[in-house]
Amino acid sequence: MPSHSFPDLITEAQTTEESFLRHIFVRDQMYEWTKQPLIMAKADGVFYWDVAGKRYFDALSGIYVASVGHNNRRVIDAVRTQLDTLHFSPPMHGTNPVAVQLANLLAEVAPGDLSTVKFQCGGSEVTEAAIKLARQYHKLTGNPAKYKIISRYQSWHGSTMGSLAASGLKSRKTVNEPLPPGFVKVFPPTCYRCPFGKTYVPHPQPLSHEGRGEHGCNITCASLVNDVIDMEDPATVAAVMVEPIGHTGGIIDPPEEYLPMLRELCDRHNVLLIFDEIITGIGRTGRMFAAETFGVVPDVICTGKGMSGGFVPVSAMICRQPIADAFWGPISENPGFVEGHTFEGNPISCAAGIAVLREILERDLCANARTQGARLKAGFQKLADKYGVIGDIRGKGLFLGMEFVKNPRTKEQFPQTVAFGTQVGKQALANGLLCRFDPHWLAFGPALVVTAEQIDEMLSILDRSMGEVLAKV
Numbered sequence: 001m002p003s004h005s006f007p008d009l010i011t012e013a014q015t016t017e018e019s020f021l022r023h024i025f026v027r028d029q030m031y032e033w034t035k036q037p038l039i040m041a042k043a044d045g046v047f048y049w050d051v052a053g054k055r056y057f058d059a060l061s062g063i064y065v066a067s068v069g070h071n072n073r074r075v076i077d078a079v080r081t082q083l084d085t086l087h088f089s090p091p092m093h094g095t096n097p098v099a100v101q102l103a104n105l106l107a108e109v110a111p112g113d114l115s116t117v118k119f120q121c122g123g124s125e126v127t128e129a130a131i132k133l134a135r136q137y138h139k140l141t142g143n144p145a146k147y148k149i150i151s152r153y154q155s156w157h158g159s160t161m162g163s164l165a166a167s168g169l170k171s172r173k174t175v176n177e178p179l180p181p182g183f184v185k186v187f188p189p190t191c192y193r194c195p196f197g198k199t200y201v202p203h204p205q206p207l208s209h210e211g212r213g214e215h216g217c218n219i220t221c222a223s224l225v226n227d228v229i230d231m232e233d234p235a236t237v238a239a240v241m242v243e244p245i246g247h248t249g250g251i252i253d254p255p256e257e258y259l260p261m262l263r264e265l266c267d268r269h270n271v272l273l274i275f276d277e278i279i280t281g282i283g284r285t286g287r288m289f290a291a292e293t294f295g296v297v298p299d300v301i302c303t304g305k306g307m308s309g310g311f312v313p314v315s316a317m318i319c320r321q322p323i324a325d326a327f328w329g330p331i332s333e334n335p336g337f338v339e340g341h342t343f344e345g346n347p348i349s350c351a352a353g354i355a356v357l358r359e360i361l362e363r364d365l366c367a368n369a370r371t372q373g374a375r376l377k378a379g380f381q382k383l384a385d386k387y388g389v390i391g392d393i394r395g396k397g398l399f400l401g402m403e404f405v406k407n408p409r410t411k412e413q414f415p416q417t418v419a420f421g422t423q424v425g426k427q428a429l430a431n432g433l434l435c436r437f438d439p440h441w442l443a444f445g446p447a448l449v450v451t452a453e454q455i456d457e458m459l460s461i462l463d464r465s466m467g468e469v470l471a472k473v
């Protein structure tokens with residue numbers, strides 16, 4: 001073969017063949033996945049089509065990414081225009097106008113005084129950046145011993161070594177251990193199965209800190225974070241990092257007091273509160289950020305996934321003004337924020353980010369997420385009543401999930417061998433509905449542009465799939 005010749009590309013149809021698939025690692029277990037590979041060829045609105053032409057309702061926005069729908073014209077036009085203007089600027093020497101514009105836009109739409117942005121390409125990169133920001137901030141402000149990060153079991157903050165060390169999923173961690181030191185875990189607020197055996201009773205009025213003693217569970221999951229900081233020594237703790245609503249574990253939606261309590265105790269111990277809003281940010285829970293949904297201003301928000309609608313990779317770490325100010329000073333005293341990647345603030349990514357925010361704000365897609373989310377939740381409740389195997393429905397806006405149980409009264413789970421959730425998820429996929437599935441739960445996150453008719457279509461495929469699986473188990 002002459003050195004200048006280009007090898008023949010395999011055809012689209014061939015991309016489902018095992019011999020060709022052996023050249024790629026995907027996220028799934030390769031050996032099993034290759035038996036029935038899912039290869040998407042095109043998409044439009046809330047639908048995908050695979051290479052064989054089968055249509056799928058995308059009830060997951062890919063993976064909470066295609067926030068403004070596939071094939072969104074406004075984002076495509078913005079990316080095309082930017083491609084013709086500037087596709088890359090030198091990151092070691094500066095940035096570009098689009099990155100500065102998007103940073104200022106994010107400062108406008110973020111809650112409180114969250115106003116200074118570090119752009120990256122993916123979620124792991126910005127959660128990792130937030131960890132570094134917390135450590136560097138405390139060094140710059142006279143607390144160099146503060147380095148520990150407190151996060152939660154069942155959480156997912158990313159695949160890089162630091163973000164993985166903060167994550168709490170044994171299935172993804174054990175194979176990569178040993179992980180970096182300095183990460184401490186607490187139990188998450190899984191009220192349906194409280195790790196402390198308590199029962200949450202919603203309080204009729206907002207609680208004062210003292211009033212919590214009379215409460216059903218005393219929000220032990222939050223007060224224990226305080227005890228853990230105490231036991232670790234507050235002088236060594238840099239930050240608490242949580243997803244406002246956890247994903248893995250089946251949509252962990254905290255009681256309303258939980259995040260305000262974390263805010264209070266972080267303030268008490270001079271510990272930064274980091275919200276990982278990689279999924280929940282950019283409209284997903286019915287407000288621009290879940291921080292607003294819960295009425296809490298964290299010190300740092302990390303967001304990604306839906307930020308560019310999936311057209312190009314982009315993510316952002318946004319910090320409060322006083323934190324950014326600590327990195328502002330003469331070079332002799334202050335090295336600035338020591339963190340960076342080659343593709344940060346890429347102009348194409350930032351152009352997509354601006355177009356997505358314009359789409360969300362001008363079409364009021366946060367309101368649509370609240371309306372359609374309520375419709376979806378009501379539909380899940382009807383399925384719970386019809387089939388009697390949905391124990392709990394959780395989430396906010398268009399970030400919703402359900403936990404399956406064999407017996408809703410006792411909360412007894414289906415045996416692992418049945419893996420009911422996985423069966424329903426696979427049946428739904430066979431019936432043309434894409435959602436996130438696990439042996440015991442399903443999660444859903446359709447595009448923020450989804451319509452009422454489309455929600456009903458989703459529910460009807462799910463209804464059929466549950467019925468078909470129940471007829472077999």
Ligand SMILES: Cc1ncc(COP(=O)(O)O)c(C=O)c1O
Pocket residue numbers: 121122123124125127156157158159243247276277278279304305
């Ligand atoms: C809550 C959360 N944080 C961080 C990440 C990591 O993001 P990425 O996969 O883009 O690196 C994810 C990815 O699923 C996530 O769900």
